Amino acid sequence: NNITNTNNNKSKSKVEIKEKISVLSVEEILRDHVLSLNVDNCETDGENAFFVADLGVIYRQHIRWKANLPRIEPYYAVKCNPDHILLKLLAVLGTGFDCASKSEIQTILDLGVDKSRIIYANPCKQASFIRYAAQCDVRMMTFDNIDEIHKIKRYFPNALLVIRICVDDSKSICKLSPKFGAPLDTTEILLKTAKSLDMEVIGVSFHVGSGCYEENVFVDAVYRARYVFDQASKLGYNFHLLDVGGGFSPATDEVGKDCITFEKVASLLGPAIDKLFPPNVRVIAEPGRYYSASAFTIATHIIARRATIRNNDYNNSKDIKDNGTIITTNGAIDVTNGNSSEEEVDDGDDDDDDDDDERPLYMYYINDGVYGAFNCILFDHQVVQPKVLYKGGEFTFEQVIEEPEYSCSIWGPTCDSMDCITKKGFLPELIPGDWLYFEEMGAYTICAASQFNGFKKSNIFYTTSDLRIFDILYDDDYDDDDVKKI
């Protein structure tokens, strides 16, 4: 029955993906949607910001994972981007899932994913969520403290426990060790406690931190895990699971300290695991960002603009253009011919924003912000890159615009002044009605977006740049092992 159910759910997922997915390029979708809007006469939600998700990217990341880390089974971290179509594709591709809560577990089980392909990887769980995991028989779960062992013993004595250890996260943008992970000088007492309660502990997990930019920390963490395996063995446990967590970069080439290649991590991590852990030890990972970051692009509409009038200019101001959007001030800034008599000098010091002369020339207001998808700026320390999509009636996607650039700041649509996307950057002169786009918006964006001030979450259009996806979607006999063999 279970197998039939799983197959039915997989078939349903395939149908739904096929129905939603287009084969146009991301560029074509961005252009078609923007051009379809007659701004003066479109529906009331017509100009809303929107995402384009390229499932081909996710498929290629999966193949890349299998090619570089064949021993490690990816359990996608749902928290990173729980988009339904993305999850369905990963379920069809045969990944496992790292869930942080009851509702994530529910979502994944509803896709027909077998309970054995879920790890409840949150070391501090609400009691009722543990009872829920027990009801569904989702047995694998992490812990890192004594109280959690007692709690799990009470609500789910048959759970398969994984001890999460503390590792070096100093080389990661988002640190997790201040909150989670048992220091190595506490693991013995934790394991002894679990043993005394007759709880089954099956292995070790760690997380080097999200946005890790130094591959050696993975190797160091693997050595720490080996230490705890040996400790456990002395206490009578026979560990057979290693969970190397998340933190994998999606980057393909090295462009800076926050950008290491996945291949480089894999070339060190794979051999370290093979050296320290015999083949009977099953190895899983919890990648999030690696799968989803590059697959999502967001397009945002410039809903308003404010041209900065400096005190000096204001006193001498002689000309406000009658379209009400372009303010030309007396000699100091002539935006109509693109020349600025004032040189904008960015001294790299953000603290001088209140200084009149250092204020960006234009303030652009767009229709998604830090209370929406751009929450990644606050919570995930991301620096986003605006690019011009549509300017003055022309589609400019990936074109070099041969026009002067002006200093500008970019703001979200809410009434909060914290809702700032870029304090200072340079763009060609834009006006309300133009569009910007931002790439690499698939990780820790939509998942934490709110509807503060009544702004809806941005819609998603789906496409694929990789037609091999259809081999899977149209192959009724497709088996997860087919991808494992690639």
Ligand code: PLP
């Ligand atoms: N696993 C756990 C327990 C996490 O907390 C996170 C992120 O916070 C992840 C996996 C995913 O990390 P990443 O997106 O860096 O791969």
